[in-house]
Amino acid sequence: MTQTLKIVSWNINSVRFRIDIVERFLREAAPDILCLQETKVIDGDFPLQPFRDLGYDHIVLNGQRMHHGVAILSRVPLAEDKRLDWQANGEARHVGVRLENGLRLENVYVPAGGDIPDRDENPKFGQKLDFLARMTDWSAGLGDTPTLLVGDFNIAPLESDVWSHKQLLKVVSHTPIEVDTLNRLQAAHDWVDLGRHFVPAPERLYTWWSYRAKDWAASDRGRRLDHMWASASVAQKAVGHRVFEDCRSWLKPSDHIPIMTEFAF
Template sequence: MRLRICTWNVNSVRLRVEQVARFVREQAPDVLCLQEIKCREGEFPVNAFAEMGLPHVRIAGQKGWHGVAIASRLPIEDAPRLDVCREGHARCVGGTVAGVEVHNFYIPAGGDTPDREPNPKFDHKLDFYEKLTAELAKRNPKAPLAVVGDLNVAPGEHDVWNHRYMSKVVSHTPAEVEAFGKLVASLGFIDLPRAQTPEPEKVFSWWSYRAADFRASNRGLRLDHILVTPGLKEAAFRLGSAASRVHDDVRAWERPSDHAPVTADLVL
């Protein structure tokens, strides 16, 4: 059985239901993890998702900002909470689908200044990474578990359009890359989109709205991730190589999110 997991920062789910429906029609994800839904639980368009074939939904919402959700073709069972946000934001939702524990995160962007002291947002971001890494380290690497979402870090030098320039910009600074590395090391996570497309090929999942033509300048970052435990390695590579990709065509649709969806297939 194929389980297609998708992560997508939709940047307002209510403003983007049409695009989500089209993506679901074209790519048929089984588990769709959304970030920046920007609404309360009760404002989430559950009916539209049911019509898309994703009737099972877990939502962590709040007014106006942040907010994450998992919409699934199959029933969603409980999963241990991994909520490590010290500000109490709606940045994490988890569930178990077909025996796979899925944790969906919207990690803080971190503001402009890459320095914990003067910038509490950057401090919050690194604190989030530290707490999450500590929580994950308690878990069993052989258990089937996925950490997905907008992790707001581009970890590798080929995950950014310009490594030297971006090393001074929040999302790719050494402190963040290190924090991301420790998270990956906690359970020996496998980075599926990167396994599919090895370096030095560039892979991006986000392009700023500010560029007139995002394909022309292609100043992208890989901020959206699907990480799985060694317990899912076989399932992820059963077809020989990993089956994972960024759907960058979606970024070119009408009124797009600034993030593209990222998918990975597991064969269970």
């Protein structure tokens, strides 16, 4: 019997502040699993009830006061939750679970990396590169474990993943060193980039627009910072991928939009 599974990733930029649009999205899109990043709340203060009211009874949290934080909220059972410290400083940036069908689901919030793309001048940039290096080592050890890696990677790797490749070459999130580092991570497990699997380059594909723009849609200075990567065996089960650009215009929006992949297992 084929099981259809819809999995969403969304940097929500404070789950409590934006709980209204989270509820609206869940009612309209009805995913089976929602992976959130930048929840900005300790586990004890996470707004559990709105999710349970909508049938998301399986909840795994890794929260932190005012900063970072990740969560997985699911209508299907979850097991073997793990929290890996790829930042090596205790920040809440990862949570992973196993589904009953054997799939590993890993939800990650990669550090933004500050404003200066130089690890000597900007320690945050070095921390970002080191975070990705630890993820690369982890990826290399996955073997044949069927895995889906989702989240805010804070890197737009392709030229068509940003509104202007030339103007962003020295801007953190699209610099050559970040792209090279992300490519090494992808190669470590032969990850399939599901976004570009369904929307091949050079087609426009963005998931983030700055709050600084007066009219984000008119200026359309977007970047594809949010990703879903799958093991080859998992990618073969993917039947559709969608980005929800309209959510960027909702009341009190996140600067990121949800992305969703549907699988037929």
